[in-house]
Amino acid sequence: MSEVSKILIVGGGIGGLCAAIALRREGFSVDLVELKSEWTVYGVGIIQQSNVVREMARLGVLQRYLDAAYAFEDVGIYNLQGIPLARIPGQRLAGPAYPANVGISRLALHDVLSSSAIELGTQVRLGLSIESFEQDPDGVDVRFTDGSTGRYDLMVGADGVYSKVRGMLFGDKYQPRHTGQSVWRYNFPRHPSIDHLASYTGAEGNAGLVPLADNLMYMFSTSHEPGNPWLDPSQFAELMRDRIKKIGGLIGELREQITDSSQVVYKPMEVVFVDESWFKGRVLLIGDAAHATTPHLGQGAGMAIEDALVLSLELLGDDPIESKLQRFMQRRFERCKYISERSILAGEREMAKDHSFDRVGLTKEMLSRTAEPV
Known part of the structure; x- marks a missing residue:
């Protein structure tokens, strides 16, 4: 009999929900706790590239996901004057009948994932987190913030860049670091020409346009914000x-249509990478809790x-849980580290206004690497 049957997931974001879906499909019992009492999501939209479309198919939610998204094939790279530099064709990794990439609103993605997880039998409790835990060779005893308790075969920390679980495992060794940049996002009616990801890049700035629906797209832009200053939301x-x-x-053309400060989503870029095993005993970190990076390559959620x-998949079978989690690490560590380091590098080159930086080459390299089997 498997050493693992009952699993606790801490955190109800993209990584936690996908873990719940995947684990329920394999027959594991799953409880999920989410600190927010109102299960809202932050942000505007998200780019999900070919490897993510492939994994959505493997999660069994692809059609529902595509119904809520805008499918597109290519990535267009432009200079800051809007002159095309390259058009990078996508790869249909989920199969020839399915698109290479999608843009999707974060709310729509949350609705797809949360409804799927609940329909599959995940026991979800909102407004709740863990207070403490103790583990022994056979399981993890958890006390929750409402005073209730539970015993699990495995606890998965999917609670983001400020992970409470990470702090319980490693103390203050791994703290989020502001990279010096921030990202800005704003919604617009979709322009007819934006039927692909359009990335504007140059030494003096960086921005892009992402289709989300037939009538919706969003703009993103990164900026150098040394010291992570407080900025007035009303401005x-x-x-x-x-x-x-300068773009x-x-x-x-769209710049002067940015008029509603309440609709601007501003987020300082913070990164953390746990540069050792992401598990101790029967407690494991995934997603941003283990490897939060910048959005420059559009792969943060993809890695989660x-x-x-x-x-x-690695939890299946009868071998010891340590062996299973070690195999998980062998499959994930270097891939996630590559995305983390290259994403941060792209931001550093932007801040240095490096005219020689080959953004197109990096994008092509990343797409090739992420197309490889997971």
């Missing part, structure tokens, strides 16, 4: 316009989703 629209003032093309799939 976000003006500040975002200022950050993209032309369609970005420049892959973590979830690999975990569900």
